[in-house]
Amino acid sequence: MTEPRFDLPPKAPPEVVEKRQALAEQVCRELRLVGFTVYRGDLTGGPHYLPGVDVHVTPFVDGGVYADWHTDAELRGPALELYARGIDYANPPPALRHYQTVLGQMRAVMTAILASAGFEVEEPDGHAHGSMVQVTGFRP
Secondary structure, three states: OOOOOOOOOOEOOHHHHHHHHHHHHHHHHHHHHOOOOEEOHHHOOOOOOOOEEEEEEOOEOOOOEEEEEEOOHHHHHHHHHHHHHOOOOOOOOHHHHHHHHHHHHHHHHHHHHHHHOOEEEEOOOHHHHOOOEEEEEEOO
16 A cells, blocks of 8 residues: 655745745744744744744745744633534634634734834735734845
């Protein structure tokens, strides 16, 4: 039996990835300056799931620099369990509404802070990137 093969998107040239790494470090520095706890999940072997901001670089041609807010497991766990059990999206339970509000507000805060500091910031496709913020550049 053979292993299934998955076609991954093409990788960006090394110089593009290096520029993204430098941009990611600038993003980390700025978010730390304003008091956020920041991690580089891509440099530590994957997502950390600790509270704070996970800044990571994707090496693909259409990749980039992303910042993702993580709540504490005490808030995240019950919300994800509700998703797994199935919910009425028209009237979600209070724990899930609170979790969604926190993620949405933190995304807005990170977007505003990074834009104010001179970064070019976008909201990527929510289906592929959840509540992440994408940083595409810096305007000095």
